[in-house]
Amino acid sequence: MSEEKKRVGMIGTKERYFQPEIEMISAGDLADLQLKRLQETVANCYSNINFYKNALDAAGISPKDIKSLDDLCKLPFTTKQDMRDAYPFDLFAINVHDNVQRLHASSGTTGNATVVGYTQQDIDNWGDCFARAIAQVGGGSESILQVAYGYGLFTGGLGAHEGGIRIGATILPMSSGNTRRQVQMMRDFGVDILACTPSYALLIADTAIELGFDPAKDFPISGAILGAEPCSEGMRKEIERKLGVTVVDIYGLSEVMGPGVSCECRYQNGLHVAEDHFIIEIVDPKTLLPLPDGEWGEVVFTTLSKQCSPLLRYRTRDISRIIPGACDCGRTLRRMDRITGRTDDMLIIRGVNVFPSQFQQVIAAFPEVTSYYQIILSREHTLDKVTLNVETVADFDFDEIKKIESLQHRITAELKSNLQVSVDVKVVEPKSIERSEGKAKRVIDLR
Numbered sequence: 001m002s003e004e005k006k007r008v009g010m011i012g013t014k015e016r017y018f019q020p021e022i023e024m025i026s027a028g029d030l031a032d033l034q035l036k037r038l039q040e041t042v043a044n045c046y047s048n049i050n051f052y053k054n055a056l057d058a059a060g061i062s063p064k065d066i067k068s069l070d071d072l073c074k075l076p077f078t079t080k081q082d083m084r085d086a087y088p089f090d091l092f093a094i095n096v097h098d099n100v101q102r103l104h105a106s107s108g109t110t111g112n113a114t115v116v117g118y119t120q121q122d123i124d125n126w127g128d129c130f131a132r133a134i135a136q137v138g139g140g141s142e143s144i145l146q147v148a149y150g151y152g153l154f155t156g157g158l159g160a161h162e163g164g165i166r167i168g169a170t171i172l173p174m175s176s177g178n179t180r181r182q183v184q185m186m187r188d189f190g191v192d193i194l195a196c197t198p199s200y201a202l203l204i205a206d207t208a209i210e211l212g213f214d215p216a217k218d219f220p221i222s223g224a225i226l227g228a229e230p231c232s233e234g235m236r237k238e239i240e241r242k243l244g245v246t247v248v249d250i251y252g253l254s255e256v257m258g259p260g261v262s263c264e265c266r267y268q269n270g271l272h273v274a275e276d277h278f279i280i281e282i283v284d285p286k287t288l289l290p291l292p293d294g295e296w297g298e299v300v301f302t303t304l305s306k307q308c309s310p311l312l313r314y315r316t317r318d319i320s321r322i323i324p325g326a327c328d329c330g331r332t333l334r335r336m337d338r339i340t341g342r343t344d345d346m347l348i349i350r351g352v353n354v355f356p357s358q359f360q361q362v363i364a365a366f367p368e369v370t371s372y373y374q375i376i377l378s379r380e381h382t383l384d385k386v387t388l389n390v391e392t393v394a395d396f397d398f399d400e401i402k403k404i405e406s407l408q409h410r411i412t413a414e415l416k417s418n419l420q421v422s423v424d425v426k427v428v429e430p431k432s433i434e435r436s437e438g439k440a441k442r443v444i445d446l447r
């Protein structure tokens, strides 16, 4: 990183907070706030959403029964299927013609889309959550924020945009695509913060380098807020090195709000949950019983401030854990670990459960290869066959067959020992795997 970047950027600068009164709230004050908001949320759900009135009646719970946060576990769960069944507006607490400012929806590749409505207050709260992430990479009202998430029904683009508004930054609403133009404007406009998916950040960095720039030295960019897909530590380091930035991981899902439900601080040691707006639980996906801090399970969120689309105990299908203990940054909001997978994305290969992110973690240890990879599942006779294509770094010598074989052999052995799965590894030349301007397509299932 250049001297200039060190001076203006993150390194050696003081931690920035957007809402210290919340981000450093005491445990007692947070519990009081959460209980008050939980009681309001349950009352809102019961009075205004038939689905919840029926579910609470069936469980024998009335809003008055919520006397402490421990009563949360008495509430029924909400699933993605419940949201699909409610298509389009049956889970809204407000008539869509009244104070609903905006609608977002999931892509709905299987079945109905899940639709979420936002009042102005909901949008402002969302902006606050994302603005905390901007502050965590050193951004503020003087920043120029390049939003390269897609704008549209997907919550990435407009979520980041609202964060920029709340913190008073200058927003460059690029949306995704047109990567050369992204690079040109990043440089010409002096962008200091980028928000997009990790795979797109890498593509922007590589495109800048191809165009003859060294963004780590020549561009003022110093922070990146990346989310909507998993990012291994190796991929994070690669983006940080190529762009000369601090990368923080942001998490969220449209059903619950959008990006900003939780976000890393610059210690990069877990994502602080916006606990003033959400209660997080980790449950055993089979028994649905809450798990203690530190144990891995399915992430469940209850919204605390949403007016239009409140959710009680929404099962995200994402796998994570609560990281015990305090963070060095001084924030008191609890941290969840990075998502290791989704119960949806889990691949079952010859009876073994594997997440695509585990492949990424293994290959990150090999300096000869990059973060561009693809997993191809096929069937040979009656057995599953797994092929991993992974691109090498630019200066890898493809003329030396022995070197290629040795590398493939070592990656295969490491995958076997980590995942208990036999994988046919093929190292391929740079740029032979299709690039993505949004979420990367990591798995091709031909079975």
Ligand SMILES: [Zn+2]
Binding pocket: 264, 265, 266, 267, 272, 327, 328, 329, 330, 331
């Ligand atoms: Zn922290």
